[in-house]
Every structure is written in C-alpha cells, then in structure tokens.
Amino acid sequence: MPNMSLKKVAIPEQDPKVRARNFQEVSLGYTKEMAMEEAARCLGCKHKPCVSGCPVNVRIPEFIAKVAEGDFEAAYDIIKSTNFLPAVCGRVCPQESQCESKCVRGIKGEPVGIGRLERFVADYAMENIHREAQKPQINGHKVAVIGSGPAGLTCAGDLAQRGYQVTIFEAFHVAGGVLVYGIPQFRLPKEIVEKEVETLRAQGVEIMTNMVMGKVLSIDELFEMGYEAVFVGSGAGLPNFMGIEGEALVGVYSANEYLTRINLMKAYKEDYATPMRKSKNVAVVGGGNVAMDAARSALRMGADNVYIVYRRSLDELPARKEEVHHAMEEGVQFKLLNNPVRILGDEHGQVKAMECIEMQLGEPDASGRRRPVPVEGSNFTLDVDTVIISIGTSPNPLISSTTNGLETNKWGCLVADEHMKTTREGVYAGGDAVTGAATVILAMGAGKTAAESIDQYIKSKAN
C-alpha cells in the first residue's frame, strides 16, 4: 500500500541560525525509517518517467522499491550500476528540474524525494557496506582523462570498469574539480568526494595531481606516451567580470577565488595558511547556485550583512529553489531587480560601497526571460567592504590553445558531437568544457557517453 501523503517526508536540517555560522552540512539526511516511509510514496510506474529525466539514467523505481523493502544494499547496487557518484548527486543535483520534475506524484502534491533517497542510500553504503573493490580484467589499452571533476571521474570510472588503464591528469593538488574547489563543505562535505575518489583508485584508476595539461604535457605528447584516446573534462573555470569601474579595488573577488580560498584552501580553518579578508558587509553579484554558495559562505566567514544583488526578480533566479530557500532562511538579504553600476573605493584603494541602479522587467529577451531595464535616476549606494562577482565562467583555453585540430566555438567551448567526439581524432570532451557552466549531473552524463564512445573507438581500431 503506497504512502499517499502529498508531501515528502521532511528531512532534518541544522537550525538556520546555527548553521549560518558553521561549515557543517546543512541537511542531516534521512534515517532508515524516514527513507522507507518516503520510498513508499513511489508508485513504481511502469513507464518510469523519472528515469528519462536523469542524465545518467539511474533505475529510479527499482532502487526505491528496494529502499521500501529495507534492502539498502541492493538499492545501492542498482544506483551504482549507472551512477559513479551517488553521494554527490543526492546532494547537488537539481532534481526539481530533472527526475523529480517528471514524477507522477508531483502532479498533485510533492514528487517523491528521489534526491534525498539517493543520498540516504549512498551514505548508508559508505557507512555500512565494506566490500573489496573489484579490479576488472585489464584489456591492455591506455586512456588519458584531463580533469578530475564530475565529467572526468565518471568517464574514468566507466572506462576502468571496462578494463582500460586510465590515468587522470589534474591541475590542482587534489582530485575532484568543482566538487572540491567550488561547492562548499556545508553542501557537499569534502570527505565524501575523497571517498568517491578513493573508490576509483581502488578500481585501478591512476590520478596524477599537479599536472597542468596544455602546459606540462600536450595532447600530442599523451598520444606519444601510448594513450590511445583522450577525454577532456577541464571544466569552465575562467571567471567573467562585469567590466565596471572599481573591479580592481582590494575587496573585489570573483566567486571562484572566494570559494577556492575557502573550500580548496580551507581558509575557514584556523590552522591553514591561506589568508582571507575579514568582511563585514558583502555584496554578491549574480543569482546562480555559485552566487548562493558564495553568499552563504560569507555568512559563515562571519559577515554581518550579506546581499545577493541580482538584476531580475525572484522568479528568474537561476539557482536551485532549495539553495535560495536555505540562503533566505540563513539571513542572506536579496536585493532583487538591482544592478551594479560601479564599485567605490576609499583612499587606500579598498572597497567601501557599491553603486546600484534599480531595474524593471521589460519585454522577453532571447532567453525567454523578461529583459531587465534600468529605472533612470534610481541609483543608490550599498555600503559594503567586499564584492563577490558571480556572473558566470567560461572554459579555460589552456587545452584548446595548445592542441592542433581541436575546434572551439565563439564562447571558447570545445566543439563535440552528441557522442562527445571532438574535431580531433581520438579526443573526446564533455562537461562544462563543452557546454559552458552547467550542472554536475550533466557533466557526469557527458563523461559516461564519452566513455562509451571511447570504448567503441578503441575497439574499432583494434579490429
């Protein structure tokens, strides 16, 4: 008998006032009982609409049925058969616009909490299931993966399972890409990423850190070294600035810098050497997930007032609903329909305020969203000592500029077809490097598709 409650089983969370001042995880996750109760809401639809909403096609109704039975180990095996990073996806996927958006229960009431259940199962497995990693039979072919973010990890994991000898080349000193430098600890604990990376290592994937590809080795050299195919999952790490007056003042950060200092370099921990400005009043410009992460991190770093300055209205905020909701609960102040005009500095070249202008929504633009237009004469200043620019990122040209025959489009994204094949033979690409900044799960989907293509490519060459 399904649980016909219209609402998801509530998930325990840290109190907003408390969590706004610490870096521990916001959401505490379901207990076994809660998970089984929520799983009972799934109707087990034969046509599985939810699966079509998942970029890596997790067999959702099957794993949920196992959760409902209390067989969490079986549920884990089902998820893991198509998703290499369930503990990550359960936390950071925008389920509301993917699997859960297709859920029949969502027509009347809330959809099944697929993300919460995935997270529960993954956490349960980390805690309780300790099996020897199965090293697959090596097939003797070598593949290089550039970048150890979600796309690279997924591609490497998939290929390793098929018997390939995979080496991941990572520019930073630690593997994980955006999962370690971008997404904050309170949303995705780094210990979880570490465990997922360890699992890959146990499967035989080699990870070389401190390797800035394009600089230390070119793609041509990788082929010379005996790699038969290369996957480029180098992400979209180049921060965009607004080009307004005052962006070079001390106290203006890109969201990438701000988050990297905190997440990767652990500036929030006393015993780490990376310095951080002690901000009191912080403006974050932008309305995406990264902007929410930066704003919520600023609160946790001890700021008194944190503002999200966004030029459109609440309806157009591109961030996940849950992130916006959490940010509001924690006390982030939303300055909507406001746009920065310039940043003002004091006599020491430090930020002292940001001048903004009010906006109103006009006719819809190319993106289908109503275009914000300035309200003349509505300028005002916001007293802030720190400005964090979070208006998007572009792909890094380090690989494309050093590899012959690798085409990019006008935004600097690598050109790849639906099989993730680039314009250069043997080179595949996926994730933000191809799409521009998008989501973890789309990058994972691309990594998986690329692994399939690379497998076919190498097999076809061998025959």
Next chain:
Amino acid sequence: MFKIVNQRQLNDAVFLLEVEAPFVAKKAKAGQFVILRMDEKGERVPFTIADTDPEKGTVTIIIQAVGYTTKMLSTLRAGDSILDFAGPLGMPTELEGAKRACVIGGGVGCAIAYPSAKALKANGAHVDVITGFRTKDLVILEKEFQAVSDNLYVTTDDGSYGEKGFVTNKLKALIEDGANYDLVIAIGPVPMMKFVAETTRPYGIKTLVSLNPIMIDGTGMCGCCRVTVDGKTRFACVEGPDFDGHKVDFDELMNRNSVYKEEEREADHKCKIGWGR
C-alpha cells in the same frame, strides 16, 4: 612529493632550492613559473623558475624568506620534500629578435632575470645586465650573470659595492652613451619596474616587466592575479607574467598586492600573501 636535491644560501635572506620535477624541467622556458604548496595546510605560492636541468630533471627556484611560507621553505634542506609543485605556468618571455638587450634585476628579482639573460645570450644577442641591491651583503648571482652577459653592472643604493645609485641611473647613462638597446627586461620590486619603464619610455625602447600579483591556482581560474594593461583586465598567470612595461598600471598592482597586509599583522607577522616571487 617533490624532492629537494640541492639547497644553497645566497645571502642572509635569499636561498636557492633545486627540486626534482622532471615533467616541469623538460618543458619550462625563461619567464615561466611554478606554484608550490609546502604541506597539507600550506598556501599555494608562485615562484618564477630560476633555472632548469632537463637532463637531471630538476627545477631551481630562488626564494627570499620574507613571509610565512618563504620562511618555512628556508628551513628545508637537500633530501627534504615539497608536497606539491605544479608548472611550468604562464607564457615564456618573448626574446625572439632581440639583438641588443639590457636585463635588469632588482634584489631577489635577479633570480628571475637570470634565465632571460641566459636565453638571450644563447640566441646570440648582445646582453648587458644591471643588477641593483640595497647594500653589499645582499648581492647575489654575480658569477652567474657574468657568464651570460657582455657587461655586468652591479649597483648598490649605499655604494658599498659596485656603483652607487639605482639601476635606473645606470640604465639612463648607458642609453645616453649610445647603448642602442632594442629590448629592456626589468624584474624586481614593483616600484623599480615602474621607474625602469618610465626611464625607457622617452626613448621608445621595448620594455618587458615580470609582474608578481597574488595568485592561487595559476591556471586562470580565480582572477586574483588580474592586472590592468593598456586599460584592459589581463590575468597575469595565463597571459603573463610578462607585459609591456609602458602599458601596465603599476599603482593598481601595488595596491592589490597589499590586500592581506592587515591579516599578516594580525597573524603576528606570519606573512600569508603568497608574495614570494
């Protein structure tokens, strides 16, 4: 882990580390840099490459112990290891086509100027080198520069060694005497680079400077190292660190480099700004 195979003290505060990093050693060119992290809790700090030995697979960096990380590094000896060492980063210095060059190093900046002088000499250019120090005890790399230059002029601010005065005095005198340089490279403290650029500007001599903004990743990812050159925002880590000295906004760079001064003082002089290059 990257093993230190050789350590040498050059003066009271400046020392040299030769580090085993075969991939970097094979690729590095004059003007490029590495980013290192000493240990698990360390910051990422950039250092320009002072020399390489591709056969041996080693990279030499020269460090002035002024801040937290650089002081910690100064305690390392041959046989010790550095946890992370990534490179070569940045664009190599453009030395092609130079026939008569003047390479200027200020203080520990000499370490970065040396590979450029060496490469220019190897290209067959006439190379004059001017090095500047506050006082005699701080003079470094004299023998090394002698080997790769046609003329070496050492200056000290107090006249305790070589010629008394600033590098810019010497540079101006050489230009006035008809040195006829087609390239000047200046590497040292930001004010020195600024004044060298001002000195060469009236003569229209191409002047390259190597900038030292604060960096984290060194791959263009954080934008921390942004500098204004010719009115445009440029990322020194990927587009530099060398830029046309006549177009750099040096005052803005000095201001941006002061960002963590307050945190440094609070941390009881534990300099954390990553200003090591």
